[in-house]
Amino acid sequence: MRKVGLAITAALGISLLFAGVATAQTTTCTGKLASGGYDRLVVPAGASCDGSAAKIYVSDGVRVHQGATFVLGHDGGTGTGVIHGMVHANAPASLQVHFARITGGVRMYGGGGQGQFSTVEDSVIRQGVTMTGYSAFWMGFIRNRVLGTVRLNDNVMGDPDANEYVTNRIRGNLICHGDSPAPQVGDSEGEPNIVTGRKVDQCAGL
Numbered sequence: 001m002r003k004v005g006l007a008i009t010a011a012l013g014i015s016l017l018f019a020g021v022a023t024a025q026t027t028t029c030t031g032k033l034a035s036g037g038y039d040r041l042v043v044p045a046g047a048s049c050d051g052s053a054a055k056i057y058v059s060d061g062v063r064v065h066q067g068a069t070f071v072l073g074h075d076g077g078t079g080t081g082v083i084h085g086m087v088h089a090n091a092p093a094s095l096q097v098h099f100a101r102i103t104g105g106v107r108m109y110g111g112g113g114q115g116q117f118s119t120v121e122d123s124v125i126r127q128g129v130t131m132t133g134y135s136a137f138w139m140g141f142i143r144n145r146v147l148g149t150v151r152l153n154d155n156v157m158g159d160p161d162a163n164e165y166v167t168n169r170i171r172g173n174l175i176c177h178g179d180s181p182a183p184q185v186g187d188s189e190g191e192p193n194i195v196t197g198r199k200v201d202q203c204a205g206l
Helices: 002-021
Strands: 026-028 036-038 040-043 048-051 056-058 062-064 069-072 081-083 087-090 094-098 100-102 106-109 117-121 124-126 129-132 138-142 145-147 150-153 164-166 169-171 174-176 199-201
Touching: 040 048, 040 056, 062 069, 087 094, 094 100, 117 129, 129 138
Parallel strands: 026 040, 036 056, 040 062, 048 069, 056 081, 062 087, 069 094, 081 100, 087 106, 094 117, 100 124, 106 129, 117 138, 124 145, 129 150, 138 164, 145 169, 150 174, 174 199
Antiparallel strands: none
């Protein structure tokens, strides 16, 4: 009987453990993003999530799917909140992040489109940044503080003033290759990047 009782107690404990894990919720954003707390935030394929006026706390990352747009904050704004986990964008139309604190890094692979642009600005990012294979009108990476290596590769823009990667403080390496136009200050009036590691390839002079 004692063994049976122990087995039942253990089973109940395991059930409660998994019930606790299952409480995390996914919020799908397809319009205006309200200020507040979220577990996981997802922008589905082709949708637009407008958080330009939002201040958020996210506990399990942001995922932006193919052809989708995610906007958090705006140029000249103030703090937009904290994202625990990663901002992961797979072939987005546009990724625009301003004044955020991100604990799990930023990853953007592919995406873009005619007249589209992406930028990460004025943010504090842990676990590094990779933005690669984006093809659109303009892209920027400006005034960020990053703990980890930054890779900005194979980003092809239509605007000759694009690929402005300036005024960043990076505790790691800054790696740029295959970008067109070549990474530049442009009309941002930005300053050289401060990098504790190496500035590699196209970013060697930035």
